[in-house]
Amino acid sequence: MDDWTILGYLVAAVLFIVGLKRLSRPRTAVRGNQLSATGMLIAVVVTLTDNAILSFEWIIAGLVLGAAVGAVLAVKVRMTAMPELVALFNGFGGGASVLVAAASYLEAVDLQDDPARMTGAAALAVLIGAVTLTGSLIAFIKLREMLRWTGFAGMRVITIGATVVTAVLTVLMIVDSSSQWLWLLVAVAALLGVVAVLPIGGADMPVVIALLNSLSGLAAVAAGFVLDNSLLIIAGSLVGASGLILTQIMCVAMNRSLPAVLFNPAPSAGDGPSADDVYAGKVRSTSADDVAMLLESAERVAIVPGYGLAVAQAQHAVRDLARRLEERGSDVVFGIHPVAGRMPGHMNVLLAEAEISYERLVEMDNINPTFEQTDVTIVIGANDVVNPVARTDPNSPIAGMPILDVDKSGVVVVIKRSLSPGFAGIPNPLFASDNSLMLFGDGRQAVVDITKALQEI
């Protein structure tokens, strides 16, 4: 690498850092993303002009093909499918790291210039990269709901076995420089990614996506050690750190530790009260007209969306309802739980797509103290994140999970198809409480009906 290349990499690294910094505020975020993209462009251009590159046919073919596929995916994806897309991109990033490390290592073995440090880094890069690749592909398939199978009982043995084998293969690679160990390592790591992610599902998905995000960065770091490239190390570390923080935030929001998510995927429902005990005779159902009457006199209305809102494609209907309420003089806010949706911040994107201003999307810690002054709270497609059992029953599987305290508002209207439980598999006493009304039906249709009823008042 000549000095100009290294200088170009420095500029790119600075642009990534400034770009990420600007991503922390909605007003500067667009610019921040453009700065990061500029950094990437500079990195690619200085690499292409470096004299290490001798032929360009394959490079141009790869660049054109990759850009075309990436652009089509980015333009076509629906906002509800963002988690799948991010998982897929994560996987591709991990896959690229595997290939880069493998190509570099094979060349070094051919030239008999493969010091232990380089081999160790190559082993780490293919290990992390391959786990990221297959783990992300499994996450993608699960998020698309093409697969519900969570594996068989003894699968944890395979996970542990595969982990041990990867460690052994890494040592073998360093001791005996031969390419067969590399390919074996790739194969076992790929298997590890599959068996590690397969059992995880439902509410734990945001944690997995954030963790895979982090791993794709760490794979780039390891590839950076293979190639002795400072830019890969810096950029990969930034991404690795970012993914780890998001993983941590998601775990806290669910009151689950990372090992629990990875190794104990299905929290048992325990022997809490049965659905019959909780609901019998106490659930009151209501109609769109009655909800409209309630809303008519409400000064402050909170709307709490869950993933059910996205499934019902109710974002635009909710926006229309909120606008109607605003016109009638009510104050409307949206309360967003950190794990609402399938990835960190997913609900915010879905509501932003429906042209709801981000200033109205209130974080859990900020909206919770205001529920007591809220006249009507409308819960749409959310369950566990508004279950007061988390506060009251220390033996519940969700005990201690931070929740939205909607039960403290004047009236709670819950729009839901049925009384079926959420991911945690436990009944929700909120639905049976004195200040709750259930509006059964499809989320979108129910909201449309309420809006129509409000117009007719």
Added chain:
Amino acid sequence: MDLLVALTLLMLAVFLGIELITKVPPTLHTPLMSGSNAISGITIVGALVAAGADHSTFATILGFAAVTLAMINVVGGFMVTHRMLGMFRRSKTSKTGDL
């Protein structure tokens, strides 16, 4: 690059990343993920060298595949982040209401 220098770089960048990301509000977590995801496509730099080094046909093919995968990651990641961020807007005080 000296191994210790590389490790120093790694540690400093991790701490810098933690400082930067902790300040990102939950509203922007999804664009943050897709944006940082695009940055992790930086492996493209290594992929370009692998594809263009003319070492062996096999290495070139691995490099080509790496360039393609990394490029999907980079272009797709930055574009979809841009598209998402364009949806975030402040309330407009227009006649159509305050949302």
